[in-house]
Amino acid sequence: MPKIYLRAGHGGTSPGTAGNGLVEKQETLKHVLALAGMLAEYEVELKLARTGDTTVSLSASIEEANRWGADLYYSSHVNGFTDSRALGYESYIYTAPSAGSIRAQNILHPRQAAVWVKWGSRDRGMKRANFAELRETAMPAILVEQGFITNPGDAGLLKQGSFINELTTATVQGLVELYGLKKKEGTGGEPAAKTGKYIAAAGDTLQKVADRYNLTVGDLKRLNPHLADGTLLAGDIVYVTLPGEVEKEYAALNRELLLCREKVREFRELGRQIQLLSQKLNE
Numbered sequence: 001m002p003k004i005y006l007r008a009g010h011g012g013t014s015p016g017t018a019g020n021g022l023v024e025k026q027e028t029l030k031h032v033l034a035l036a037g038m039l040a041e042y043e044v045e046l047k048l049a050r051t052g053d054t055t056v057s058l059s060a061s062i063e064e065a066n067r068w069g070a071d072l073y074y075s076s077h078v079n080g081f082t083d084s085r086a087l088g089y090e091s092y093i094y095t096a097p098s099a100g101s102i103r104a105q106n107i108l109h110p111r112q113a114a115v116w117v118k119w120g121s122r123d124r125g126m127k128r129a130n131f132a133e134l135r136e137t138a139m140p141a142i143l144v145e146q147g148f149i150t151n152p153g154d155a156g157l158l159k160q161g162s163f164i165n166e167l168t169t170a171t172v173q174g175l176v177e178l179y180g181l182k183k184k185e186g187t188g189g190e191p192a193a194k195t196g197k198y199i200a201a202a203g204d205t206l207q208k209v210a211d212r213y214n215l216t217v218g219d220l221k222r223l224n225p226h227l228a229d230g231t232l233l234a235g236d237i238v239y240v241t242l243p244g245e246v247e248k249e250y251a252a253l254n255r256e257l258l259l260c261r262e263k264v265r266e267f268r269e270l271g272r273q274i275q276l277l278s279q280k281l282n283e
């Protein structure tokens with residue numbers, strides 16, 4: 001079974017870049033968790049550098065991937081720049097790349113870039129760089145920069161569940177082509193759904209998702225213990241077939257991440273209100 005090592009760039013004490021209410025370390029984790037969730041339906045072994053907001057050094061990730069004997073090292077990042085007009089997607093392999101790295105970029109880049117271009121951003125091209133992650137890894141390695149967090153348009157896309165869903169699907173399709181990944185055998189007696197999983201967009205409700213898949217809200221709650229309270233957040237994972245234990249755990253963690261982000265927004269809003277009130281008091 002192919003082994004894919006997924007690194008969500010930054011984390012913990014290394015936030016990465018930030019802009020438009022987003023922080024890179026949270027976005028990279030979201031992308032990697034979405035990818036891992038979708039790949040859970042395939043015959044593939046995964047190892048994640050981190051599954052939460054923890055500090056994992058580059059050298060620790062590289063060492064782990066090398067020791068594990070990964071077939072691909074996939075590093076997820078989001079770009080940032082002082083000029084907010086900079087936008088678009090780009091990917092990197094090492095300056096003196098192996099044939100495997102070239103092949104990975106040739107297959108993954110066009111698929112991811114196509115999604116960015118389709119949604120109104122741009123393809124900045126297939127690039128090469130002397131990054132430690134690309135140089136020190138003993139297997140094909142690729143680093144992707146998923147848009148510019150500092151660009152309002154790109155950041156707007158990163159906030160949309162349906163965009164992330166499409167980007168993740170494109171990535172999975174690329175990995176399927178790269179490694180000939182096969183879908184896991186369906187669990188006993190469960191109907192084979194077309195996708196198995198839906199990622200909620202802003203404005204979605206359980207009822208809307210249920211209607212889309214000819215299910216009831218009760219079915220969805222049964223399949224998704226993390227949605228038992230009946231609410232649905234943009235970015236929530238909704239399984240429409242019976243998920244495994246790892247998938248369940250993943251969906252629950254993903255929801256926690258979404259709730260944390262909501263809290264950050266609330267804090268910001270409270271801070272803003274307090275500032276306004278204190279200005280009034282001082283008038």
Ligand SMILES: [Zn+2]
Pocket residue numbers: 009010016017024077078
């Ligand atoms: Zn980064």
